[in-house]
């Protein structure tokens with residue numbers, strides 16, 4: 001588990017526990033013995049610790065967290081390193097994470113390959129760096145950097161680690177040779193100053209301020225998660241408590257987190273994320289099927305999904321032909337793609353070099369013929385089976401025989417798409433989630449015809465574009481939307497039964513989802529739900545109307561149809577279940593303006609008709625009726641007075657707008673009196689009581 005060798009006066013302790021050299025119990029025992037051996041050996045003057053194979057130890061063995069603890073603990077082993085009078089060098093390559101980085105922080109020196117990454121990802125499995133990491137990193141980097149690294153769990157590359165002082169030097173070439181060379185250079189230097197426990201935290205005087213800043217950040221960014229909060233508390237303790245007291249605090253918080261249900265759930269998610277890559281389907285699995293090489297791709301449709309998918313492919317270095325039928329749509333699509341990539345560069349998420357390369361890889365086109373030689377096509381037009389079949393049939397005729405043809409459908413039967421071609425084995429679904437460049441999930445779907453090679457290829461593409469890919473069999477809604485179906489439908493039923501979108505959303509958001517079903521619907525576009533429902537009904541030979549309450553004996557809601565008919569498609573039109581600051585905006589607010597207008601302007605219109613018909617003689621009659629009959633607030637003077645304050649012009653225009661949109665509600669037929677008053681800009685003084693109306 002730890003290979004021990006001596007090179008001249010340097011002992012090399014090479015952790016050998018593939019695949020990631022995790023500190024399992026056997027490794028801890030092996031390391032403990034090897035350290036003792038090196039300390040006892042009088043010929044040994046320096047010690048190098050490194051990892052065999054692909055990486056420096058990537059942390060504690062997460063699988064052991066569910067088992068009873070077995071001594072020695074990591075801290076106990078690591079403390080021997082710092083105490084020895086022989087310099088200890090951590091020679092890092094690959095990923096030095098969690099307990100691995102803690103081990104390095106107990107060493108007197110750290111050197112790393114330029115491509116190596118270091119980090120404390122514990123927060124992502126619901127714990128904190130519990131082998132002194134929260135107390136030692138701040139002593140090297142200061143609180144700010146340590147808080148950032150520990151609460152985010154992000155890995156940093158060696159050059160950044162060098163900047164923060166986490167490593168002392170970068171090296172190229174062989175790890176053991178570099179370790180030995182460095183160890184020789186520090187062999188006789190004093191070690192006192194190299195022991196982190198002796199150091200103080202440089203920005204300790206700002207501990208309160210920095211901790212407050214991170215506390216509010218993590219509460220906002222990682223709402224509902226316990227570990228980031230405890231990470232902030234533990235790191236702060238490095239500055240406010242003596243080293244040993246800080247360790248006790250870290251240990252208490254670690255125990256609490258380990259026992260919490262959150263950590264167990266997050267560890268389950270960690271292994272599940274890896275388990276889904278071990279896919280299987282009839283006739284093959286991840287071991288038996290080999291992916292085909294993919295270089296050139298095409299995306300059909302430059303809408304929200306198509307552009308998002310293109311961004312994923314471009315960022316991963318694939319050539320992308322973006323096809324649209326219409327020049328304006330194509331130009332808009334290219335603009336959207338550039339905007340997304342530029343935004344990501346500004347946020348530091350995409351390196352400039354990647355963005356520059358992506359620009360050269362994008363090939364906008366309106367000609368299907370340009371797709372003849374691509375290796376993979378992802379069609380992302382709207383959800384319409386006949387349209388998709390038409391496109392696939394066309395692609396089948398003009399693409400080279402090996403091209404894989406995939407549909408970014410969220411619900412349509414892949415078998416029925418595949419039968420439009422003569423290459424059903426090369427047809428599959430690749431269902432991206434909106435926004436495609438951001439959401440991690442890729443649902444890959446095989447039909448009864450899809451070959452394991454095609455499945456292997458799209459799973460491989462998914463991995464290369466940074467998605468977590470699952471492979472599922474084609475069925476109505478596949479996995480995600482099939483399960484999401486009852487969730488969404490029940491949300492609509494709740495609305496029909498009296499809940500508001502905000503109420504439903506906040507229940508789910510309080511549970512921990514970043515967005516409730518209605519905000520999510522607005523994000524995806526409400527036309528999608530409507531089209532899926534219409535297509536589904538059609539496939540069953542049923543034509544739905546807004547009045548439909550049942551489909552094949554099942555209760556349905558046609559609320560999305562109502563939203564669609566009213567142009568409320570979600571964020572993209574600036575209004576859906578919520579109102580947004582602009583089309584494409586993100587700030588969801590209940591559409592108060594429309595609520596107010598529809599309730600008030602409709603009855604103001606009625607008020608003018610009442611005046612017109614002489615049912616009431618004056619606007620005061622109406623206003624007083626409201627004040628004393630309906631408790632209308634006196635400070636607003638009554639609805640007719642209120643209308644005048646707003647301006648009869650505006651009221652009239654909005655009434656016309658609603659009349660156009662709701663032609664079947666006669667209360668929106670504009671009052672002729674209102675038209676005359678607004679056209680002639682008659683002040684209220686001339687149409688209220690005691691005046692002789694000139695009209």
Ligand SMILES: CC/C=C/CC(=O)SCCNC(=O)CCNC(=O)[C@H](O)C(C)(C)COP(=O)(O)OP(=O)(O)OC[C@H]1O[C@@H](n2cnc3c(N)ncnc32)[C@H](O)[C@@H]1OP(=O)(O)O
Nearest residue numbers: 020022058059060061062063095097098099121130131274
């Ligand atoms: C009190 C002491 C407290 C200490 C705290 C800790 O140290 S907690 C652990 C901190 N470390 C981590 O969280 C690292 C987790 N691992 C990763 O992020 C990645 O695996 C990697 C190291 C970046 C490598 O990524 P890569 O994509 O190359 O490989 P995989 O992710 O597919 O992993 C390969 C297999 O190794 C298993 N594995 C990885 N890390 C651990 C681990 N720390 N313990 C146990 N097993 C680990 C992983 O599950 C894969 O195996 P599968 O059989 O495929 O699941």
